Amino acid sequence: MKEFHLHLVSDATGETINSVARACVIQFDQVRPTEHFWNLVRTDRQLDLVLEGIREHRGLVMFTLVDEKLRRRLQDFCRAEQVPCIPVLDPLINALAAFLGEESQRQPGRQHALDAEYFGRMDAMDFALTHDDGQSSWDLHEADVVLLGVSRTSKTPTCIYLANRGVKAANIPVVPGCPLPPELFQLTRPLIVGLTKDPDRLVQIRRNRLKLLNQSEQSTYVDPEDVRQEVIDARRLYTRNGWAVIDVSRRSIEETAAEIMMLLAKRQSGAFAGVNPGGVLPGGGGGSKPS
Numbered sequence: 001m002k003e004f005h006l007h008l009v010s011d012a013t014g015e016t017i018n019s020v021a022r023a024c025v026i027q028f029d030q031v032r033p034t035e036h037f038w039n040l041v042r043t044d045r046q047l048d049l050v051l052e053g054i055r056e057h058r059g060l061v062m063f064t065l066v067d068e069k070l071r072r073r074l075q076d077f078c079r080a081e082q083v084p085c086i087p088v089l090d091p092l093i094n095a096l097a098a099f100l101g102e103e104s105q106r107q108p109g110r111q112h113a114l115d116a117e118y119f120g121r122m123d124a125m126d127f128a129l130t131h132d133d134g135q136s137s138w139d140l141h142e143a144d145v146v147l148l149g150v151s152r153t154s155k156t157p158t159c160i161y162l163a164n165r166g167v168k169a170a171n172i173p174v175v176p177g178c179p180l181p182p183e184l185f186q187l188t189r190p191l192i193v194g195l196t197k198d199p200d201r202l203v204q205i206r207r208n209r210l211k212l213l214n215q216s217e218q219s220t221y222v223d224p225e226d227v228r229q230e231v232i233d234a235r236r237l238y239t240r241n242g243w244a245v246i247d248v249s250r251r252s253i254e255e256t257a258a259e260i261m262m263l264l265a266k267r268q269s270g271a272f273a274g275v276n277p278g279g280v281l282p283g284g285g286g287g288s289k290p291s
Helices: 015-025 044-056 068-081 090-100 116-130 137-142 155-164 182-186 199-212 224-240 253-268
Strands: 002-010 031-038 059-064 085-087 145-149 169-173 191-196 244-247
Touching (some): 015 031, 015 059, 031 044, 059 068, 068 085, 116 155, 137 182, 145 253, 191 253, 244 253
Parallel strands (some): 002 031, 145 169
């Protein structure tokens, strides 16, 4: 395993550069970066600390600073120390400036302004928490998305992730013997998506969950045959009601959310005009039919 120091320097929260860096590093096998996070770097004193850290732990430097003075100091220092220094956003900002014929404002943290979009995300987050696990079903019509799924199909974290993107998402568990809220079958506005997962994988996850809770594994909750039937019944429910289906067996939460957002975008663009708002969309969006 090859190890190296990776300095991530940002004048804001560092979310962008962290995501970019990890997306790049993951493409290389047998490497392990020691990450040094330098966030909210907006003064010379703060940059002094960064430079001291780079000198002490020499390695690759990636930055998203927009202040020209701080940028120049960092680049001059790295050049003198002979360490690589990469301005991550420069190619895209320069391309946008050329295309739009305008200069960028170069103001740090503009994407985190307390504007209408920000408060929309907060509202969506509150909605997700209020409508978690089948709660507050009387106003499901206000949701953008309603997720259904048997236990441990990542409904809650997917809703939270969607909320952070400004999508109002509710989730309802599909439990054997428990009726779904009648309000669900009256919805016309929200996109309804059924989540499913490979039964064997589901049994493994549920067993790990019971171990963490120090509970007995002698129950239908982790019985392979019962779980398999539970998954089959849930998928039949989705198909019977014409709901979209996404198999999350090999998907991360981010990938599942991206699929859902793509379905939403297609509906909002009118790409599937005439389709039942809660129904399966052409192309399936990763959905599949029960065997």
